[in-house]
Amino acid sequence: MSVFKTLSGTPTSPGQCDDDAYRELYTALYNDAPDAHARAEAFLRQQLALAAGLPCDLPEAPEQLTAWAEQRCADVASEYAAYLAKRKQGGEREYFQNKAHALYFLQRVAPTKVVDGAWLEGMLNHWQDLRFDGLLTTYLEELGKGDPRQNHVLIYRKLLAEHDCDDQQGLDDEHFVQGAIQLAFARCSAEFLPEVIGYNLGYEQLPLHLLISAYELRELGIDPYYFTLHVTIDNVSSGHGRKAVEALLDLLPLDEGRAAFFQRVALGYRLNELGVGSTAVIKGFDLQREVVAMLERKREFGQHMHSDYCKVDGQTVSQWLSSPGKIAQFLGAMERMGWIKRHGPPQDSRFWQLIEGGTAAMFGVFDGYEKQLIHDWIAGDWQGPRQRPAVHRDQPHQADEVAPTDPELKSLQDNLLGQPPARALELLMPWLSAQRHHRPAGLFATRRFVELRTRLR
Ligand SMILES: [Fe+2]
Ligand SMILES: [Fe+2]
Structure with missing residues (x-):
């Protein structure tokens, strides 16, 4: 669906598009x-x-x-x-x-x-x-x-x-x-x-x-x-x-x-x-497209980070990363050079070895999702060992044990001291908002709200 994206309530025309x-x-x-x-x-x-x-x-x-x-x-x-x-x-x-x-x-x-x-x-x-x-x-x-x-x-x-x-x-x-x-x-x-x-x-x-x-x-x-x-x-x-x-x-x-x-x-x-x-x-997922888009996002930060001692297909890594639109070619060049061996175990690929593991040269450059993208793109048709199905483990702690020294929680508790129940409910409500309810003070406020609501009805 095409939507005119001016959200301020002012009249809009198709030309006035704001991408974000x-x-x-x-x-x-x-x-x-x-x-x-x-x-x-x-x-x-x-x-x-x-x-x-x-x-x-x-x-x-x-x-x-x-x-x-x-x-x-x-x-x-x-x-x-x-x-x-x-x-x-x-x-x-x-x-x-x-x-x-x-x-x-x-x-x-x-x-x-x-x-x-x-x-x-x-x-x-x-x-x-x-x-x-x-x-x-x-x-x-x-x-x-x-x-x-x-x-x-x-x-x-x-x-x-x-x-x-x-x-x-x-x-x-x-x-x-x-x-x-x-x-x-x-x-x-x-x-x-x-x-x-x-x-x-x-x-x-x-x-x-x-x-x-x-x-x-x-x-x-x-x-x-x-x-x-x-x-x-x-x-x-x-x-x-x-x-x-x-x-x-x-x-x-x-x-x-x-x-x-x-x-x-x-x-x-x-x-x-x-x-x-x-x-x-x-x-909407396309593995190849996502890998390229992700590396393109990283490119700007990475273009000056590489030493120029090794070349891939005649160009240094910095040259490959110097302008947009060359990532797919760069990946292709690494495949031809044998740095990336697709449709096999990723750990056999030199490129993957640079990314994964505490001593890898690019340790910490990619987050969990980005690494998974590269991993699955290299693995391709290769069927690795079967994933163990996930099991849900309940967290051991009880609700009341959450961050007793949290400053927000402390100040909310201080504000509630001596307040009559109806007033306390009013003070609690802002803490049950989307931005706050999952914070320690918000969780406390929600528990108090539930108690007071039952008591006052
Ligand atoms: Fe839900
Ligand atoms: Fe629901």
Whole structure:
């Protein structure tokens, strides 16, 4: 889809394209820029106008939603059963060609995953209204109710850190669209309540790609816990999927505003289709192209770092790296010289020996994802030893043991001293935002919020 990318709310024309507009907006919203609220609102209006042009598969009447959600879930279950049957008969992986491909996916959906739940942040303000209970519970569960082992954002951040793939330089602007929508809703849910409900309805339905991704990540030695967690928590019989439908039915007006409200719900629902979705990200991977693009990004930093004593195909490494567009040729030259022996064990290639290992000359130049790209590109058709499937290990520490000396936590605890419960809830709320809830003070605040909410109701 082509989108005019001026996000400030001012009129735009196709000529006025800003290549990093979504990324810039995402960053501004995440970092509490002074004009964040106004920008979020203008952005949501613009995205809703785009969503209005998309087809909608919601049923016509809200009363049909429960049956609709159950049918969708049954369809996903049977498609997944068909996938499993194919795999059990020896079929190939259908999503990820190799581990680099899987890390590419994790990295590109990261802007969305690290703000998981943010679209529901505004539900905190409705803690006294029982009709919002399901949505608020969903939000608090996204936050793991303050348990770091169950906080979705923290689980995802740890996954990125474990595979050293949290760098965002290689991402396209479109990868920030969904995260920006979620952060915008976090600020403007009072103005866009029906749209938030609709967006949540779409987001919390279990998709097929979640099941297949989890299955294949595990095979590739990547802990799929973030994904399997969502298979159970978003289920349609009692989980977030069911709560999404119930919340809508509870909050729909009983008067003549009902139809208009549901129309706005349907519009918010379609926002889920904007940007690039998980399956599109997965299909967009091309190993050769990614290796070249990654080395091209490194080129500027690396061009003056090499001594000129060895030449590849008549040119020094510095000469190869001196201008853009020569990486593919450079790789080809290294293959011809025998520095890279593709379709075999990477450790047989001199180029790989320079990269991998504590004493390698280029130790530390490439992060985990970048090394995996080079590794899998060299390995090519070579089938190395089978990956051991990943097992999820719970962290041993208890929630209360988190960083007791953290200064933010300490100052929050000091501020809460002697405050009556209702005032304490107000003081805690800002700590349950997308930017803060996964920090030690945020986790503490979430646990206190959960306790006080139960006590005060
Ligand atoms: Fe989640
Ligand atoms: Fe969820």
